Amino acid sequence: MKKYLLPSIKLTALLVLLLGGLYPLFLAGVAKLAPGKGDGIKVTHNGRVVGYENIAQKFSDDKYFQPRPSTVDYNAAGSGGSNKAAGNPDYLKTVQERIDSFMVHNPDVKKSDIPAELVTASASGLDPHLTPAAAYVQVPRVAKLRNIPADKLKQLIDANTKGPLMGLFGLSTVNVLKLNIALDDLK
Known part of the structure; x- marks a missing residue:
């Protein structure tokens, strides 16, 4: 021993x-x-810190583009996904509630056109990015509430879209916080 x-x-x-x-x-x-x-990379606007580049922010007002849902209510103190399987009844109920809520706030969008990322949370619950398609589907709502032409909002999304890493890895993404800052800066 x-x-x-x-x-x-x-x-x-x-x-x-x-x-x-x-x-x-x-x-x-x-x-x-x-x-x-x-x-973390701080995002500043008008001389003050408004968030961090890689942490999602909660936008509850319909006049803003909405990020992915968060299982931790966008609290960066602790990240986490739901850890439920795609076929779990509780998970499916949560996703259906998110679809129903999305449809209430975006009546011009068909259910089949809702990108999955707008009704499912990321693994961390803090993903700040959307695909351009998930931003475009929100354009009718934002355009109507802000009285801005849809084409101008699509240009704004395009201007705030980052391509894949080194042109090869991943998807094109839009940082929702930066997009909403640019949206507020529109005159």
């Missing part, structure tokens, strides 16, 4: 030092080299 006990204690102490101390310090140092210096 002594033959195995001392090496086990030594190995445990070494791993605690490496993985519990040095590795986190190394990652914190690497994060300081990233944009935002490890604290």
Whole structure:
């Protein structure tokens, strides 16, 4: 037993030092080299911070483009998905409630035209991006409430659309916070 006990204690102490101390310090140092210096990329408007680039914001007013639903109510203190399977009755009920709510707020849109991302939450519950299609489907509502031509809103979406990473990886995306800031800046 002594033959195995001392090496086990030594190995445990070494791993605690490496993985519990040095590795986190190394990652914190690497994060300081990233944009935002490890604290997130702040989005400012008129000289004040209005949010973070990679964390979704809640927009409850219909005159704004809506982000994906959030299972954590857009609280960045803790992220999380529903962890329910696609066939789970509770999950299906939640999705149906989101579809019904979307239809109430967007009566000009057919149910079959609603992108899935507008009625399903992301894995973190904090995804700030939509595909351009999910932004375009909201144009009739925003155009009507703000009295702005739909074509102008589509141009605004196009101007705020980012292509795939290096032109290859992922989808084109629209950051909802930045889109809504640009929307407020329209005169």
